Amino acid sequence: MSENYNYQLTVDKVLEYGERVYPDREIVYRDKRRYTFESFGRKVRNLAGGLQRLGVKPGDKVGVIDWDTDVYLMSYYAIPMMGAMLHTVNVRYPPELIVKTILHAEDKWLIVRDEFLPLIEKAGNYLNNVKIIAYSDENKVKYPDVMELINNDDNQFQQQEISENTPATIFYTSGTTGEPKGVWFTHRDLILHAMSCSIAAAKPPISATPEDVYLILVPLFHVHQWGYPYLFMLGGNKYVLPGRYDPTIELNLMKNEGVTFSAMVPTILYMILSHPDAPKYSEVFKNWRVLIGGAALPKGLADTARKFGITVMAGYGLSETAPVLTISYYNSKVEKLPDEKKFEQQIKTGVPIPLVELRVVDPEFKDVPHDGNTIGEIVVRAPWLTREYYKDPEKTKRLWSGGWLHTGDLAVVDEYGYIRIVDRDKDAIKSGGEFIPSLLLEDVISSHPKIGQVAVVGMPDEKWGERPVAFIVLKDKMTEEELKNYLMQKAEEGKIRKWWIPDKFVFLSDLPKTSTNKIDKKSLRDIIKAK
Structure with a gap:
């Protein structure tokens, strides 16, 4: 009988590698706490052992409600290592949706930062079966204390070998329906994704090395922070955690910790570059490379960054894809081009990272020509894509129609093989890198007794990427101020977020319809363009 060992791709292997090869590399959480990789690994196992002692079992779902902190980062390892499942709860959802996702995921435990405890305690009647663990950077908490465990x-920690096919993470995304949809991933998915991203990151213009210092300004609750909680450990990179985002703190961290690489959505870069102190950091910016995702990288913003001496590039992915599919690194054709041509390519959507099969197809599912003009839908295959929408077979079937994952994103392919997204087959509005679900917003607006019909679409915005515009048919007279006050009340009730409230309301006698009598949102967008 063979005695070969069946090696399993699990996240504990990533932690062990970082500890062994880069034991004195640092992890920094603001000015509050710092660790070597070696001491971080010990704290992770303390946390895992403490959770075991409290009663967390393999298969349990453990939600985390926090900003980008050391505690959250430890959870990325400790919870999956136990055979439990990490639920990265989106704190930017309205309270009602936060509770809904916790219930839908069937979380048994919640790790909660103290400032979020009132939200969870207010929903106590709904969360009676969820056990709370909490922590604070300064104060004592009345629940089992995460910091004491750490x-x-x-x-x-009684570590037992687990299968690489064990579910490791789950989180929720709002898409075309406006309702949260759960996507989940295994240990194997996370490791293969991180390894592929590592290969792509070594290519120019990212050209990552172990000497790079990372400050990732993508929330840890958002699509695995694009994979960086595992990437930095594989790459041996010093890792800087900013806590709750604040451009002033981020600039200081960049200078004090020697940051050379970041990833973020365009709005965060805009906020940093438009900060009144930004010119004082010109020397820091000259060594800074920035990967932009979550929304298209506007050329104007890219030009502004380049004037500061910053190297910018784009990437692309979805919640359903863990997320990375493409990065605009140089392929063999582009690396031979003049610098200006290279710049044009690196701010496009990019080329697939290793192991991603990506096609742009027409309605007959044939690949579009690489002419930079013919539009098709992006469909993909990769070894780390979500298998399903959690407990939603109907939407899963549509997602995986024909054996390819359908992104709903419309794109062209140029002569060099680079993808450029030109539109989205989605009505969810991307504002500041986060979705504003249009159907959910429409539902709340339509609940006002004076509203007859409503349709919400996105309007281009220099700062936020997009902002919502509401087109409304009234049943009775009302003012814009009256409607805004109504929506503010709904925000206070937790039905929507305040920043979802449209910047503009357009009152019409009727809404344009398609041939199937649906509201024609394309025509509404044309109205915006014409104004």
Whole structure:
């Protein structure tokens, strides 16, 4: 009988590699706490052992409600290593949706930062079966304390070997329906994704090396922070955690910690570059490379960054794809081009990273020509894509129609093989890198007794990428101010977020319809363009 060992791709292997090869590399959380990779690994196992002692079992779902902190980063390892499932709860959802996703995921435990405890306690009647663990950077908490678990070296983690096919993470995304949809991933998915991203990151213009210092300004609750919680450990990179985002703090961290690489949505870069102190950091910016995702990288913003001496490039992916599919690194054709031509390519959507099969197809599912003009839908295959929408077979069937994952994103392919997204087959509005679900917003607006019909579409915005515009048919007279006050009330009730409230309301006698009598949102967007 063979005694070959069946090696499993699990996240603990990533942690062990970082500890062994880069034991003195640092992880920094603001000015509050810092660790070497070696001490970080010990704290992770303390946390895992402490959670075991409290009763967390393999298969349990453990939600985390926090900003980008050391505690959250430890959870990315400790919870999956136990055979449990990490639920990265989106704190930017309205309270009602936060509770809904916790219930839908069937979380048994919640790790909660103190400032979010009132939200969870208010929903206590709905969350009676969820056990709370909490922590604070300054104060004592009345629940089992996460920091005590982390700092207790007597917490002996009883690690058992688990299958690489064990579910490791789950989170929720709002798409075309406006309702949260759960996507989940296994250990194997996460490791293969991280390894492929590592290969792509070594290529120019990113050209990552172990000497790079990372400050990732993508929330840890958002699509695995684009894979960086595992990437930095594989790459041996010093990792800087900013907590709750604040451009002033981020600039100081960049200077004080020697940051050389970041990833973020365009709005965050805009906020940093438009900060009144930005010119003082010109020397820091000259060594800074920035990967932009979550929304298209506007050329104007890219030009502004380039004037600061910053190297910018684009990437692309979805919640359903873990997320990375493409990065605008140089392929063999583009690396031979003049610098200006290279710049044009690196701010496009990019080329697939290793192991991604990506096609842009026409309605007959044939690949579009690489002419930079013919539009098709992006469909993909890769070894780390979500298998399903959690507990939603109907939407899963549509997602995987024909054996390819349908992104709903419309794009062209140029002569060099680079993808450029030109539109989205989605009505969810991307504002500041986060979706504003149009159907959910429409539902709340339509609940006003004076509203007859409503349709919400996105309007281009220099700062936020897009902002919502509401087209409304009234049943009775009302003012824009009256409607805004109504929506503010709904925001206070937790039905929507305040920043979802449209910047503009357009009152019409009727809404344009398609041939199937649906509201024609394309025509509404044309109205915006014409104004």
